[in-house]
Amino acid sequence: MARNPFKPTAGANPPLLVGRDVLVEEFLESIEDGPGAPGRITIFTGPRGIGKTVMLNTVAERVQSDHQWLVIDETATTGFVNRLTAASRVLLDPEAATRRRVKAVTLPAQLGGFELSDDPARPIGLREAAGALARRCEENGTGLLVTLDEVHSSSRDELRQFATAVQHLIREDREIAVAFAGLPAAVTELLNDEVTTFLRRAERHVLSDVPxxxxxxxxxxxxxxxxxxxxxxxxxxxxxxxxxxxxxxxxxxxxxxxxxxxxxxxxxxxxxxxxxxxxxxxxxxxxxxLAELSGVDRAFLSAMAHDDGPSRLQAIAGRLGKGLNYVSVYRARLLEAGMIAAAGRGKVDFAIPFLREYLREHAPE
Ligand SMILES: Nc1ncnc2c1ncn2[C@@H]1O[C@H](COP(=O)(O)OP(=O)(O)OP(=O)(O)O)[C@@H](O)[C@H]1O
Ligand SMILES: [Mg+2]
The missing domain is CATH 1.10.8 (Helicase, Ruva Protein; domain 3)
Structure with a gap:
């Protein structure tokens, strides 16, 4: 019997990538355009299950196959800066010269820490390791792509370290590109951070449903x-x-x-x-x-679920027995969390398909 070709698993590449051709091509163009092309720093955001990780997978595969770039894939969980540094160092090893792509590796302590430097008094950080790796790539006529998924799971401090290293490499005109992905709230926070302002010039794509x-x-x-x-x-x-x-x-x-x-x-x-x-x-x-939201956030959503289409804020406030100001605070929170979307003046709608139906079926008594 034929195998089931569909892939209903987070991060798994679908058999056919629907509706994202233009975005993939735009990213590839930025690789051709050379250092300084804004698309070389790209941020994909959008609600859960919209295909952010799959976009990272896809651009990584294409940059690798069409341009022979080296790719390092990382997830922004604790310690990712160290893992990226370690991965860069592993790839700098001539014996690793044949490798084209790594999932940033966790190395044993004596290899993975900053004390890897030949001179223990001068630790080698991400900027130097990735810079050296990018130069190595350039000598071979290619470049270095780093994909960083789940920006929302990182500490602000590590993101700052990472962004600062990237900013230096961009300034040095290195052949480097970075594709980020994360939920909307974290991306907004990253773009509003005064330390990483250069990211505001990045290409930002809010992924949405496909036709x-x-x-x-x-x-x-x-x-x-x-x-x-x-x-x-x-x-x-x-x-x-x-x-x-x-x-x-x-x-x-x-x-x-x-x-x-x-x-x-x-x-x-x-x-x-x-x-x-x-x-x-x-x-x-x-x-x-829903599990990641506060009780009031959930009550707001349940109040929306009474409507068959977009909900008026006035109506939500009425159902919750609160004022419009109070409701507006939660509206902003839920917008950022990618749970709802603006739907015209004074109205909001669900951003995740079938959430309305789900809330109706699971309404608290
Ligand atoms: N363009 C697309 N066409 C068809 N299927 C897709 C597309 N993008 C993603 N998918 C499928 O949707 C599911 C979710 O994709 P993915 O894990 O990339 O979403 P995500 O936005 O990263 O979600 P999360 O916020 O939970 O990390 C997967 O099963 C994937 O195969
Ligand atoms: Mg994902």
């Missing part, structure tokens, strides 16, 4: 390319259920594929598959996102 027609085409192509067929009415049901939300494209595709009998996906398989996908979305995305 339904493109989601539909991707579902159909993936299914047929993997040896099954789907009825037009089944495809319509499946595509509509994705809402154009990238994570849901994979979840729906995966579940609809599973529910098929044999190689034929009919409307019934699509209906049951969509139901299963919605349930999974709740436990994988909504629960996690």
């Amino acid at each position: 339904l027609a493109e989601a539909s085409r991707a579902l159909a192509e993936t299914i047929t390319a993997n040896g099954r067929r789907i009825d037009p009415d089944a495809l319509a049901v499946a595509a509509r259920a994705t809402g154009g939300y990238p994570f849901m494209i994979q979840l729906v595709g995966y579940q609809v594929w599973r529910k098929a009998s044999g190689d034929h996906i009919d409307a019934e398989a699509a209906r049951v598959g969509v139901e299963a996908a919605r349930a999974r979305l709740g436990s994988l995305v909504h629960e996690t996102a």
Whole structure:
């Protein structure tokens, strides 16, 4: 039996990348344009499951395959600056010259710390290690790309260290590029930080849902390319259920594929598959996102869930029994957290698909 081609897993590359061609091409252009091109520092942001990590994966793969650049992938959890420094040093080792890409490695203490320097009194930091590595790349006609995921999990201090090192390397006209990804609140904070102001000139892309027609085409192509067929009415049901939300494209595709009998996906398989996908979305995305919020944030969202479309702030304030000023504070917080989006004057709407339905089903008594 044919393997299920869909990838409903955080960070897993989808069988077809929907709706992001322009962004990928823009990033590649900045590599061609040379040092100083603004796109060489790019920040991808947007709500959970929108495809930030996948964008980093994609630009990394393309920069590597089309331009033979060296790529270091890191996640901004504690100690990432040290790990990047260590990875740069490992790659500087001539024996590592054949490696084209590393997940920044955690080295044993005697190799990983700053005391690696030949002169223990002068520790080698990220700026020097990455600078030396970029020069090595330049000698070979290429450059160095660092991808940094989950900027929201970093301490401000480490981000500052990293950004400062990058700023120096950019000033020195090194062949270097950095692609960041993180949730909107953390990205806003990073851009507002007075130490890392140069990042305000970076390209910032807020990823959003993709057009339904493109989601539909991707579902159909993936299914047929993997040896099954789907009825037009089944495809319509499946595509509509994705809402154009990238994570849901994979979840729906995966579940609809599973529910098929044999190689034929009919409307019934699509209906049951969509139901299963919605349930999974709740436990994988909504629960996690809600768990990080305060009680008032959640009450705000539950008050929104009474409406079938965008909610008026006035109405939310009324339902919560609070004033407009109070409600505005939480509106700002939830906007930054990527949970809601502005929807015209005095109105907000959910930013994560099916969150409304989830909240209705899981309303506190
Ligand atoms: N452009 C796309 N087309 C189709 N599927 C996609 C696309 N982008 C992401 N996906 C799928 O959506 C899911 C989530 O992607 P990803 O993990 O990159 O999201 P994220 O924004 O990094 O989420 P988080 O905020 O939780 O880190 C994965 O299953 C991935 O395969
Ligand atoms: Mg991610």
